[in-house]
Amino acid sequence: MDLSLYITGVDLLGTFVFGLSGGTVAIRHRLDVFGVIVLAVAAALAGGMLRDMLLGATPVIALADERYLLVAVAAALVAFFFKPLISRLGKPVMVFDALGLGLFAVTGCRKGLEYGLDPVVSVLLGVLTAVGGGLVRDLLVTEVPRVLREEIYALAAFVGATVVVVGEYLVLADWLVTLVGISAAFSVRVISVIYGWSAPRSPWL
Structure with missing residues (x-):
């Protein structure tokens, strides 16, 4: 399979999964259907848009390819109409967030390597791609972003x-x-949540 096509497929899956996490968070905050869509789209597309802007890959793929927006909106509607079913997972936001984190970390790093970046820089690009959507999602609902309060998030x-x-x-x-x-x-990510792992905090808190 062509590598660019392969990356796009995984990227779209990550978009859907992060869209579900954004939509689920929006419902938890009792937002209306428009709010659910906005938060899902932000969570799904922000990381990839940040990655492409840093690479100079413009227009960013989320704007150049309508499939990304459609997938994000579809994820929002799935969260909106099937929240009780999704909730059976126990911790749906954490599960979708962890899966999206892995998907975007991989595609972000791969795209960096594809553009000829140094391996270390490509890893950092993968991390930025992975945490970007969750960061925007949390800020929109005035929560402290997970990447700042759960250090194992970025480490994962x-x-x-x-x-x-x-x-x-x-x-x-x-x-x-x-x-x-x-x-x-x-x-x-999941194991760190189960066992409550985190990086050391200041003893003066």
């Missing part, structure tokens, strides 16, 4: 992006690297 994205760089160095199959990278980021 870092782990997923690093897997991509290692996989490229070892010349492993794209599908395998993608699967392992997403799984690694997802697992680190």
Whole structure:
């Protein structure tokens, strides 16, 4: 499969998943249908738009390809109409957020490598892509962004992006690297929530 097509497919999946997380947060804050769509679109597209702007890939793919907006709106409507079903997952926002984190960390890092960036810079780009949507989502509902209060959030994205760089160095199959990278980021994030892991905080709090 062509690499750019492969990245687009994973990117669209990440867009949908982050859209679900944004829509779920909006419903939790009792926003109307317009608010749900706005928050879902912001969560779904902000990270990818930030990535493309930093790469100079303009117009950004979220604006150049209407599928991204349609997928984000579809995710918002799914969250709006099927919230009770989604809630059966237990912690739907955390689950979707963790999955979206892994998906965008992988695609962000891959796109950086595709544009010829240094591996370290590509990993950082993957992290920025992964945390960007969640950051905008949380700010819109006046919450402290998870990336600032849950340090394992960014670390999980870092782990997923690093897997991509290692996989490229070892010349492993794209599908395998993608699967392992997403799984690694997802697992680190979910396990950190289950066990309450976090980076050290100031003793003067």
